[in-house]
Amino acid sequence: MHLKSAYEIREKYLRKDMLPTIFCPGCGIGSALQYTLRAIDDLGISPDEIVWVSGIGCSSRVPGFVNFDGLHTTHGRALAFATGIKLVNPDLKIIAFMGDGDTAAIGGNHFLHAIRRNLDVTVILINNFTYGMTGGQVAPTALKGLKGTTAPYGQFENPFDIAELAVAAGANYVARWSVFNYLQGINSIKKALQKEGFTLVEFLSPCPISFGRRNRMKTAPELLRWYQKITVPLAKAKKMPPEELEGKIVIGEFADRNRPGLAREYEEYKKRAKKMMGWEE
Amino acid sequence: MKYPFPVGRSDFIQGDEAIARAAILAGCRFYAGYPITPASEIFEAMALYMPLVDGVSIQMEDELASMAAIIGASWAGAKAMTATSGPGFSLMQENLGYAIMTETPVVVVDVQRGGPSTGQPTLGAQGDVMQSIWGTHGDHSLIVLTPATVQEAFDMTIRAFNLAEKYRTPVALLTDAEIAHMRERVYTPNPEDIELVYRKLPANKEEAQYPFGDIHGDMIPPMPIFGKGYRTYVTGLTHDEKGRPKTVDAEVHERLIRRIINKLEKNKEDIIAYETFDLDDAEIAIISYGTVARSAIRAVKLLREEGIKAGLLKLNTIWPFDFEMIEGIAEHVSKIYVPEMNLGQVYHLVKEGANGKAEVELIPKIGGEIHTPTDIIERVKRGV
Amino acid sequence: MMMQIRLAGIGGQGVILAGVILGEAAAIEGLNVLQTQDYGSASRGGHSIADVIISKEPIYELMVTKADVLVALAQLGYDSTKEELKRDGILIVDTDLVKPDRDYIGAPFTHLAEENTGLALTVNMVALGYLVAKTGIVKKESVEEAIKRRVPKGTEDINVKAFRVGYEEGLK
Numbered sequence: 001m002h003l004k005s006a007y008e009i010r011e012k013y014l015r016k017d018m019l020p021t022i023f024c025p026g027c028g029i030g031s032a033l034q035y036t037l038r039a040i041d042d043l044g045i046s047p048d049e050i051v052w053v054s055g056i057g058c059s060s061r062v063p064g065f066v067n068f069d070g071l072h073t074t075h076g077r078a079l080a081f082a083t084g085i086k087l088v089n090p091d092l093k094i095i096a097f098m099g100d101g102d103t104a105a106i107g108g109n110h111f112l113h114a115i116r117r118n119l120d121v122t123v124i125l126i127n128n129f130t131y132g133m134t135g136g137q138v139a140p141t142a143l144k145g146l147k148g149t150t151a152p153y154g155q156f157e158n159p160f161d162i163a164e165l166a167v168a169a170g171a172n173y174v175a176r177w178s179v180f181n182y183l184q185g186i187n188s189i190k191k192a193l194q195k196e197g198f199t200l201v202e203f204l205s206p207c208p209i210s211f212g213r214r215n216r217m218k219t220a221p222e223l224l225r226w227y228q229k230i231t232v233p234l235a236k237a238k239k240m241p242p243e244e245l246e247g248k249i250v251i252g253e254f255a256d257r258n259r260p261g262l263a264r265e266y267e268e269y270k271k272r273a274k275k276m277m278g279w280e281e
Numbered sequence: 282m283k284y285p286f287p288v289g290r291s292d293f294i295q296g297d298e299a300i301a302r303a304a305i306l307a308g309c310r311f312y313a314g315y316p317i318t319p320a321s322e323i324f325e326a327m328a329l330y331m332p333l334v335d336g337v338s339i340q341m342e343d344e345l346a347s348m349a350a351i352i353g354a355s356w357a358g359a360k361a362m363t364a365t366s367g368p369g370f371s372l373m374q375e376n377l378g379y380a381i382m383t384e385t386p387v388v389v390v391d392v393q394r395g396g397p398s399t400g401q402p403t404l405g406a407q408g409d410v411m412q413s414i415w416g417t418h419g420d421h422s423l424i425v426l427t428p429a430t431v432q433e434a435f436d437m438t439i440r441a442f443n444l445a446e447k448y449r450t451p452v453a454l455l456t457d458a459e460i461a462h463m464r465e466r467v468y469t470p471n472p473e474d475i476e477l478v479y480r481k482l483p484a485n486k487e488e489a490q491y492p493f494g495d496i497h498g499d500m501i502p503p504m505p506i507f508g509k510g511y512r513t514y515v516t517g518l519t520h521d522e523k524g525r526p527k528t529v530d531a532e533v534h535e536r537l538i539r540r541i542i543n544k545l546e547k548n549k550e551d552i553i554a555y556e557t558f559d560l561d562d563a564e565i566a567i568i569s570y571g572t573v574a575r576s577a578i579r580a581v582k583l584l585r586e587e588g589i590k591a592g593l594l595k596l597n598t599i600w601p602f603d604f605e606m607i608e609g610i611a612e613h614v615s616k617i618y619v620p621e622m623n624l625g626q627v628y629h630l631v632k633e634g635a636n637g638k639a640e641v642e643l644i645p646k647i648g649g650e651i652h653t654p655t656d657i658i659e660r661v662k663r664g665v
Numbered sequence: 666m667m668m669q670i671r672l673a674g675i676g677g678q679g680v681i682l683a684g685v686i687l688g689e690a691a692a693i694e695g696l697n698v699l700q701t702q703d704y705g706s707a708s709r710g711g712h713s714i715a716d717v718i719i720s721k722e723p724i725y726e727l728m729v730t731k732a733d734v735l736v737a738l739a740q741l742g743y744d745s746t747k748e749e750l751k752r753d754g755i756l757i758v759d760t761d762l763v764k765p766d767r768d769y770i771g772a773p774f775t776h777l778a779e780e781n782t783g784l785a786l787t788v789n790m791v792a793l794g795y796l797v798a799k800t801g802i803v804k805k806e807s808v809e810e811a812i813k814r815r816v817p818k819g820t821e822d823i824n825v826k827a828f829r830v831g832y833e834e835g836l837k
Contacts, residue, residue: 015514018525048510053353064514064526069507071356072516073349074379080346084353084361085507087337088311092357092508110349113342266337273332279283293689293698293811459727464685464700466692575725651727 004041006034013037013047015067022061026212026220028205029059029126031179036095036124037066039189050093051085053078055107057099058133058207059126076107079114082121083262090263093193094121100139101131104160108140111162115169118197120261124189125162125200128207136210143230143247147214163202167255172197174255178204178227181251188253196261204231204249282472285333289471296434296460297364299467300390301326303438304362306469308477309388310336311354311361313347315369318402319458320392323364344369348376351387355380356515358506360442364390366458367409368399370416377451378417379517381541384493384502386445386452386480388438393457395649404649405457407571410626413453414600422542424452424552425600427570431465437597443478444552448544449501455599457622459572459651480504486511493537494522500544545601554597555606559585563592565661566614566639568607568631570596573620573652580657589665599627607634611641616664620644620652667720668802671732671749672792673742676713679789680738682815684715687793689811690803691719699724712745719802734800736792737763738774757796759788770799772834778827787827794831805832 023029040050047068054060056075063070069092073081082094103111103125114121130148131137138148138155141162145154163176173195175188185203192199206212206223217223227249234252237245260268274280286292286302294302301323304312312331314324324340331338337354341347344365351361365373370391380387393409395401409416413425424444428434434456441452481503483489488496489505492513496502502522505511518526519534527533545552558581560566565584569577574595584591594610607630611617617639619628628643635641644660646652670687674680681702691698696719703714716729735750736757737743743763750756758771772795778788790812797808809825816824 047512048508051507064516067512069512070514071353071507072514072518073352074375074517077345077349077376080341080349081353083339083341083346084311084313084350084355084359085357086353087339087350088354088357088359088361089508109342110346113346266339270332270335277285277333279333291692291695293685293692293700459701462701463727464688464698465724466688466696466698572727575727578723579725653730654725 003038009034009037009041012041013067014065018065021065023058024209026206026208027058028128028179028203028207028220029062031182032124032126032185032203032205033062033065035182035185036189038186039193042186043190043193045093045193049091050095052095052097053082053085054097055102057102057131059097059099060102062097076102076105077110078102079107079110079119079121083114083117083119086120086263087266090120090267096121096123098123098125100125100127100129100141100162104140104162104165112165112169115166115171115198117262118170118172118259118265120196120263121198122189122192123198123200125202126205127162127202128205128211130207130211132207132210136214148211149214163200163254166198166200170259171200171255172257172259172261173199175200175253176202176204176249176251178224178231178251179206180224180227191256195258196264197259282334284472285330286469288469291466291468293464294431294467295322295462295464296431296456297322297392297462298326299431299435300364300438300454300456301330302469303435304388304442305330305334305336306472306475307360307439307442309360309362309442310334311351311359312336312338312363313341313350313354313361314363315341315344315347315365317366317369319394319461320364320366320390322461323390323392344372345375348373348380348389352376352380352383352385355385355387356507358508360386360446362388362390364392366392366394366402367396370409370412374412374416378419378421380451381417381421381423382517383515384449384504384541386449386504388441388445388452388454390454390456392461393455395647401649403458405459405572405622405651406647406649407457407573407622407626408647409455410599410623413455420538420542422545422601423450424448424545425598426452426454427596427599428454428456428460429571429574429595431460431463432467433597434460435467435469439475443476446478446480447501448548449480449504450545455571457572482506483511489513491522492524493520495540500540500547549601549603552598552601553603556595556597558593558595560592560594560610562590563613564590564615565665566592566594566610566617567657567661568594568596568617568619568627570599570627573622576652576654577620577657579654580661583654583658584661589661591661596627599630602630602634604630604634607631608636608638611635611638614639617641618644618657618661620646620657622646622651667718667722667724668733668800669729669731670717670719670734670736670796670802671729671746672715672717672736672738673746674713674738675741676711678713678738679786680713680742681715683789683793684717686808686811686815687717687796687803689815690807693807693810694803696721696803697724699726701728712741714742714746734796736796737765738788738792739763755799757792757799759792771795774831777830777834781830782823782827784823787824790824790827791831791834794828794833795835798832798835
C-alpha cells in the first residue's frame with residue numbers, strides 16, 4: 001500500500017482557517033481522522049458527495065476541521081440528524097464522527113435504532129474510555145477499575161462493548177482497532193465506506209491528558225503500549241477461555257454482511273405504497 | 282401532481298388530518314414523529330400520504346430524534362415537520378434550540394393536552410404557551426401560531442411553512458386536543474392557488490461562504506443546503522458569519538443572537554396576525570387565542586346583546602408579541618380580560634403590554650374543559 | 666339557524682360514523698358544521714356519543730350544549746345524555762331498544778336494518794335516514810354523496826340502501 005504524505009492529505013481535505021485543531025498533544029483523534037481521509041482519497045470519493053455529522057465531544061469537532069458539508073449537532077443525536085439527511089438525499093454518503101459517551105451513553109438509544117433501521121452511515125467511533133472535553137469523567141466504555149473524575153476510586157460499573165452491541169443490533173460492518181493498527185484501520189474504513197447500511201469502525205484512541213494522567217499513563221506511547229497489552233486479535237480470542245479474556249479488548253472485524261440499507265428499503269416502501277393504492281403498476 | 286386527498290373542494294375533517302394535508306400542500310416532504318395522544322393522527326395521515334407524494338415519513342425512537350431528523354432533512358433541502366404533544370414537546374426543546382441557533386426552517390406542531398408530565402392525554406389545554414416561546418435555553422426567538430378552528434389549523438400550517446422558509450426559523454403551531462379531534466368543514470384550495478414560499482438559496486459560491494451572514498441586509502442569510510458543493514459547516518456553537526465556531530468572542534455571540542432575534546422582531550408587522558371583533562368602540566376588551574377564542578367571540582356577541590360594550594382581540598400568533606398594540610387597546614378600554622385554559626400565560630404578556638393603562642384580569646380554567654361563553658360573560662359582568 | 670344534534674348509542678353501533686356522514690353532508694352543502702365525539706375507553710359496549718352542530722352562521726361552540734335533536738340507539742346512550750335535550754327538542758329512538766320517559770318518535774331501526782340489508786350493523790344509516798327525513802337539515806342527495814365518501818369501499822350500496830330505508834320510514 002502506497003501512503004501519500006500526511007501533508008498532502010491535510011492540504012487536500014482540511015479547512016486551513018480552522019487550524020490548529022483543539023486536540024491535545026498525543027490525542028488519537030487526528031490519527032483516526034487521517035485514516036478516514038486516506039480511505040476517502042484512496043476510494044476517490046468526491047468530498048461533495050459526503051456529509052460529516054457529529055454530536056458533542058472532542059471527536060465531534062472533526063466536521064469543523066474537514067472541508068466537507070458538516071453538521072455538528074447536539075450531544076448523542078448525530079445519527080438522528082443523519083437519518084433526515086440520508087432519507088432526503090440518498091445520494092449523499094454520511095460519515096459520523098462520534099465519541100464513546102456520545103455513542104453509548106447519551107446517544108445509546110439513537111445508536112441502537114440507527115443500526116436496527118440499517119441507516120446508511122459510516123460511524124468512526126473514538127473510544128478513549130473518557131469524557132475528554134469535559135475533563136476526564138468516566139465513559140460507558142471505561143473498564144472496571146479505571147479512574148475518572150467521577151469515579152476517582154476506580155470505575156465500579158461494567159463497560160459496554162460498543163462493537164459487540166453493533167453486531168447484535170444488526171450492523172452490516174463492524175470492526176475495532178486501536179489507532180496503532182493504522183493499515184487495518186484504513187482498510188476497514190474503506191470497506192465500511194463502500195457498503196450500504198450501517199457500518200462502524202471503532203478505534204481505541206489515546207487521551208493522555210484527560211484519561212492517561214489519571215491512570216498512570218501520561219503519554220500517548222504509554223497508552224499505545226497498554227493497548228498492545230490489553231487487545232487480543234479476534235482469531236486468537238476465539239480460542240481463549242472467557243476468564244482469560246477478562247479485562248481484554250478484542251480487535252478485528254466482527255461483522256461483514258450485506259443487508260439492504262434504510263435508504264433502499266424506503267425506496268422499495270414507496271413503490272409498495274403506490275402499488276397498494278393503485279397509483280402504479 | 283397527484284394528491285392522495287381531494288383538493289379544490291370542502292371536506293369534513295379533523296384538525297389533525299387538516300394539518301397533515303396542509304403540510305403536504307405546503308411542500309413538506311419529510312415527516313419524523315413519535316406516537317403520542319392527541320397528535321398521533323397527524324403522523325398516521327403523514328404515514329399514509331408521504332410515500333405517495335415521494336416524501337418521507339418515519340417513526341423515530343423518541344421525540345429527541347424526531348426533532349433531530351427534521352433538522353437534518355431541512356439541511357438536505359426538504360421542508361420538514363414533526364408533531365407532538367406536551368411530553369414530547371419537552372423532549373424537543375433541546376433540538377428546537379439547535380434549530381434556532383442554526384437558523385433551520387422546520388415546523389413543529391404541539392397539540393396541547395393537560396400537563397405537566399403525562400397529565401390529561403385526551404383533554405385540551407393551553408398550558409404550553411410559555412414553553413413554546415421560552416422552552417429552550419438561552420436568548421432566542423421563534424414564531425408561534427395559534428389556530429382556533431380546523432380551517433385555521435389548515436391555513437396556519439401552510440403559513441407556518443411559509444414563515445419558516447422566509448425567515449429561516451423554526452415555527453411552532455400550537456393546537457390542542459379539541460381542535461385535533463373535532464371535525465369541521467375545511468376548504469382545501471387547488472394547489473396552484475396556494476402561495477408557497479421557499480428558502481433563499483445562495484446565488485453563487487461566494488454567497489454560500491456566509492451561511493450565517495447578513496449579506497443581503499435583511500438579516501436572513503441564504504441557506505447553502507448540503508450536497509451542492511458549498512462545503513457548509515453548521516454548528517450549534519456560537520459561530521461567525523462563515524459558520525466557524527467563535528465560542529469566547531462576546532462580540533460575535535451578541536451579533537449572532539441579536540440578528541436571530543431581530544430578524545423576527547423587525548419583521549413583526551409581517552409575522553403577527555390577529556383578528557378583532559367589535560373592538561373599535563369597546564369599553565371592555567377580551568384577548569384570547571386558540572380554541573378559547575371561539576367561546577370569547579360568542580361571549581362578546583352575547584355581552585353586546587345585553588348592552589355591554591365588549592370587544593375581542595383574537596391572537597393568531599402569540600410570538601413575536603405586539604406589546605405596543607396591547608398598550609393601544611389598554612388606552613381605550615377600562616378593563617382587559619384574558620381567558621386561557623391555563624393558570625395565566627399569555628396573561629403575563631398582555632399585562633406587560635397594557636403597561637398599567639388598563640386593568641388586566643385573567644380568566645383561568647384548567648382540567649380539560651374549555652371555557653363556556655357563560656364562564657367569560659359572568660366574570661365580565663361581575664366587573665361591570 | 667343553528668341545529669345541535671346529538672347521536673347517542675353504545676360502541677359498535679356506528680354512532681360516530683353517522684355523525685361524521687351527517688357533518689360531511691352539511692359540508693357538501695356549504696353549511697358550517699362541527700362534529701365532536703365522546704366515548705368511553707372501551708371500543709365496544711361503552712357509551713358512544715357524536716355531536717353535530719350545523720349552522721349557516723359561524724360556529725363557535727365546541728360541543729352540543731342544548732340539543733335540538735337527540736337520536737338514541739341504546740338505553741345506555743339515552744340515559745347518559747337525555748338531560749342535554751331541549752324541552753321542546755325532538756327525541757328519535759330505536760323503539761325496540763330504548764324506553765324513553767318523554768315524548769318521542771322513532772322506529773325499530775335495528776330490526777329494519779337487519780330485515781332490509783341483512784346487517785344489523787347498518788342501523789346507523791337507517792337512523793340517519795330517519796333523522797334527515799324528519800328534520801330536513803340536509804338534502805337526501807348530500808347524505809348519499811357523503812356516504813360514498815366515508816364508508817369502506819365496496820359497502821357504499823348497502824349503506825345507501827339502509828339510509829333510504831330509514832328515510833322512507835321517516836317520511837311516513
